[in-house]
Amino acid sequence: MTVSEVLIQGPDPEIDPEPRTGEVAGRSPMRIAMDRLLSDKVAMICAGIVLLFVLIAIFAPLLCKLFGVELRAGDPVTDTDSFNYPVIGPPNYGFTWEAPLGLEPNSGNDLLAEWFYGARTSLLVATIATVVSTVVGVVLGLIAGYSRGWGDRVITFMIDLFLTLPFLLVAIAISPMLVERWRENPTMLDNASLIALIVILSIFGWMGLARLIRGEVISLREREFIEAAHVLGMPTHRILFKELLPNLVAPIVVSFSLSLPATIAAEATLAYLGVGVTGRPSWGQTILRAQSWFDEYPLYLYAPIVGIVVLVFALNLLGDAIRDAFDPKSFR
Amino acid sequence: MIGFVVRRLISAVLVLFVISVAVVALFTYGPSDPADAMCPEPKCTAERQDAITEALNLDAPLHVQYTEYMTGIFKGREIAFGSESYDCEAPCFGVSFIYRVNVWDDIKDRIGPTVSVAVGAGVTILLIGVPIGMFAARRRGTSADKTVIGATLVIESIPYYLFVLLAFLYLAVSAGIFPQEGYHPLTDSPLKWAWGLLLPWLALGLVNSSKYARFTRGSMIEAFNQDYVRTARAKGLHERRIVNKHALRAAVVPIVTIFGIDFGALLTGTIFTELIFGIPGLGLRALNAVSQSDLPVIEATTLISALIIVVTNLLVDLFYSVLDPRVRLT
DSSP: OOHHHHHHSOOOOOOOSSOOTTOOSOOOHHHHHHHHHHTOHHHHHHHHHHHHHHHHHHTHHHHHHHTTOOTTOOOHHHHBOTTSOBSSSTTTSOOOTTSTTOBOTTTOOBHHHHHHHHHHHHHHHHHHHHHHHHHHHHHHHHHHHHSOSHHHHHHHHHHHHHHHSOHHHHHHHHHHHHHHHHHTSGGGTTTHHHHHHHHHHHHTTSHHHHHHHHHHHHHHTTSHHHHHHHHTTOOHHHIIIIIIGGGGHHHHHHHHHHHHHHHHHHHHHHHHTTOSOOSSOOHHHHHHHHGGGTTTOHHHHHHHHHHHHHHHHHHHHHHHHHHHHHOTTOOO | OHHHHHHHHHHHHHHHHHHHHHHHHHHHHSSSOHHHHHSOTTTOOHHHHHHHHHHHTTTSOHHHHHHHHHHHHHHOEEEEETTEEEEEOSSOOOBOTTTOSBHHHHHHHHHHHHHHHHHHHHHHHHHHHHHHHHHHHHTTTSHHHHHHHHHHHHHHHSOHHHHHHHHIIIIIIISOSSOSSOOOOTTTOHHHHHHHHHHHHHHHHHHHHHHHHHHHHHHHHHHHTSHHHHHHHHTTOOHHHIIIIIIHHHHHHHHHHHHHHHHHHHHHSTHHHHHHHTOOOHHHHHHHHHHTTOHHHHHHHHHHHHHHHHHHHHHHHHHHHHHOGGGGGO
């Protein structure tokens, strides 16, 4: 154990609201937060809902087989009538197990399969984009906070700059260009719009966390354990990632859990503008196509809306619970 | 104070400069060749492509293109576009590739609708959010408080475009309570203007107010715990006076700051509202321009939006520094 590690693990000022008998050994803040979270019923229900969505996303092909539906297999000629209405299921006929959520007007595609794969797109894009923006935010925040002078000034300026850019306008403006660029590479043909979307969501998602981390590091860098590490001759990257980073777990976890639902909503929002994923199922694009059918065929519109709202709501509540669990000041 | 203003001004100008360079660079050196992107393959001829390259002056180095663009904005310039030539007066943002009109003439009439939507929505946000937050703060811990705050969480989980879309579909299209075709200029008839924009204001206001309700609640609760509120209570002041005079005044400063920052985003984020309600604003124009790859219009709308955000942020900072002298130190 190095000197600095001894210094980090000073007396823990945190007092567990529910002291347990026979457990005197010190617990890490992470452990305390986890215990608090596990005893929070609302958080656990939300985690269950999120897990359900994750499982749906992962096992989308299997679920489609289970329900006997197939993705994008609709035939406009045989599956829709001359007015473009589906020939089975809603809106003109009753419920059928052949297509539990009905068929899409015009194309005849199965909406249940579309919904399962929509969950997959939504979670995939949001997770990758949030992970990338979290990593970028943490690294830039650490560097800005620890380096005094120019490094800090340049990164702070970049944060201000990205906060000034009108997100929606820039997103809709650069996305066709990015897609155009990657489309030339044949292996990326199908994924071009997906990657473009992830890039856009990532480059507009890191600023808040970078600012937060910078602030935390500025206050931490004056503490004794950092000074000790410095005196011991520890290289800077080790100080940043071995000494500072473990002390920043709480804000990083909280920020991640709160920006995930925001990214899911942003993905659906961009998809509605036609910027999002093309060529693969997406809740936002189903909503775009379904809006003119809202009166005759509400299920078409509401299936993806319910998906987005429930997922975002569960993630928001979970994020709030995680924030409370990490906050030593909050008592429930 | 003067030092603070100067520092903020320099930083604002620097941000705008970098954004304008980035905008010009992105569209000329960006991932795709604009001449290529603008030229749909079935219709594209070599002449058309050359005309586009020449009109954009794509072969020139960045600083030349940038100087040219900026000269256009401040002094105006001549734009040769194929065989035609356009006399583009300042502020010149170029000539639309699709409609062959001066971009500034095209978009200047669209600023009014966008500002109308944003200002109205901003007022609605405050009118809904702040009273709800105060209501919840005064009843902290009761079931009324929990219901209100729970409701704001639910509303916040609905992506705002869905909220606006559903409001439009049910209240305007289906029930016909509100007009569908939204916009009449204020100068024509203030009554028609307000009536047409009422639903967009309410929808945007309600969905964005949830954050303010929770923020006001937190801020008010903090104020209630302060010594001066206790003193006011001890003096036997009327509760309404304590809430409205003493606590609210302290609580409102951070709300104003956040609102100022959000307002800039609101001005550029009305795209959905404009799209759904068919309001002829900046966002709708930008959206059309993107689908048509009309680069000069995209450049102009991006720059104007960035300018609006920078100016609102600057005003908020200055306003805040007047309210709270500690800000000037950092």
